[in-house]
Amino acid sequence: MQNSTTSISNIFVSELSLWMMLLAGIFAIILANGNTRKQEDNGLLEIMQARCVGRFAPLLATFNELILINGLTTILIGSGLNILNLTGSNGTGNWLFASLIGVAGLLFGSLTILLA
Numbered sequence: 001m002q003n004s005t006t007s008i009s010n011i012f013v014s015e016l017s018l019w020m021m022l023l024a025g026i027f028a029i030i031l032a033n034g035n036t037r038k039q040e041d042n043g044l045l046e047i048m049q050a051r052c053v054g055r056f057a058p059l060l061a062t063f064n065e066l067i068l069i070n071g072l073t074t075i076l077i078g079s080g081l082n083i084l085n086l087t088g089s090n091g092t093g094n095w096l097f098a099s100l101i102g103v104a105g106l107l108f109g110s111l112t113i114l115l116a
Helices: 008-042 044-049 057-084 091-115
Strands: none
Touching: 008 044, 008 057, 008 091, 044 057, 057 091
């Protein structure tokens, strides 16, 4: 039998988890696409690769930026949820939710880099 008590945190997670993952994914796709395709379209990639730079240096720089941005997003969401202290939530659930959003953004961004 289903639990009849519904807390604010249950509603928050059930409503916003999918939407926040989609927004994090769209943000990561735009970031990765902008950092990889615009360099090639502007001719900057050929100029960089003419110097002593590795072949995958621009892709690695974009991946490092994705890790940094999604890590900061995870920290901000987790800290914000802990500060809000919603009814029915605890620190472990807040950080799990935040890390889910960060990993979703990293997944979509990495997939974009792979396909770029």
